[in-house]
Amino acid sequence: MNEILQTILSRRSVRAYQPRQIDEKDVQEILLAGQYAPSAMGDQPWHFTVVQNAVLIENLQILCKASFKNSDNATLRELSSREDVHVFYHAPTLVIVSGDNKAVAPLWDCVLTMENMLLAASSLGVSSCWVHSPMMVYGTPEGPASLSSIGLNFPEGHVPYAAAVFGYSALPLPEAAPRKPDTVTFLK
Numbered sequence: 001m002n003e004i005l006q007t008i009l010s011r012r013s014v015r016a017y018q019p020r021q022i023d024e025k026d027v028q029e030i031l032l033a034g035q036y037a038p039s040a041m042g043d044q045p046w047h048f049t050v051v052q053n054a055v056l057i058e059n060l061q062i063l064c065k066a067s068f069k070n071s072d073n074a075t076l077r078e079l080s081s082r083e084d085v086h087v088f089y090h091a092p093t094l095v096i097v098s099g100d101n102k103a104v105a106p107l108w109d110c111v112l113t114m115e116n117m118l119l120a121a122s123s124l125g126v127s128s129c130w131v132h133s134p135m136m137v138y139g140t141p142e143g144p145a146s147l148s149s150i151g152l153n154f155p156e157g158h159v160p161y162a163a164a165v166f167g168y169s170a171l172p173l174p175e176a177a178p179r180k181p182d183t184v185t186f187l188k
């Protein structure tokens with residue numbers, strides 16, 4: 001199996017991080033990989049907000065947990081009041097990919113960007129985990145203003161579509177869940 005396939009198969013979502021920051025060179029290579037994702041009509045409608053300020057990450061996680069309180073999902077409501085839950089797993093870097101809402105397919109472009117970054121990180125020994133809560137906060141009526149109030153602003157006309165934390169894993173990587181059977185249909 002070649003190295004790219006090995007990276008795809010061995011990437012895992014990590015939920016416990018060492019406090020030490022990722023090497024700057026690795027951050028730049030991860031961001032470069034993101035920028036080489038395909039995009040509809042070659043729009044490249046993305047912008048990368050790289051948050052490495054621990055206070056900002058903490059303030060954002062407070063907003064995220066507050067938004068869980070009003071969720072329709074019982075698990076999220078339960079998580080909102082749990083002191084031991086950190087929605088960003090104390091990772092030192094959070095990347096939010098926003099997309100120009102006037103582009104042809106910004107959601108898909110930004111998701112592909114993020115997958116490129118998750119895989120690039122894995123290839124460099126940097127762990128990651130997609131975290132959906134920043135988008136949930138943004139989607140609430142007061143979300144954009146709340147994010148702005150803690151210093152999280154996106155370029156004009158941009159919507160955050162993908163977010164993930166990055167850092168060095170504090171634990172051995174978890175096993176992959178078994179793959180679901182019968183998910184492929186060939187029509188020949």
Ligand SMILES: Cc1cc2nc3c(=O)[nH]c(=O)nc-3n(C[C@H](O)[C@H](O)[C@H](O)COP(=O)(O)O)c2cc1C
Pocket residue numbers: 011012013014015129130131132133176177
């Ligand atoms: C759209 C999306 C949203 C996700 N949101 C979260 C999240 O908020 N928190 C989290 O810990 N993991 C989140 N994940 C990670 C998934 O839980 C994880 O990818 C899945 O359990 C499979 O594990 P693996 O990534 O190790 O293969 C998300 C993944 C996707 C694709």
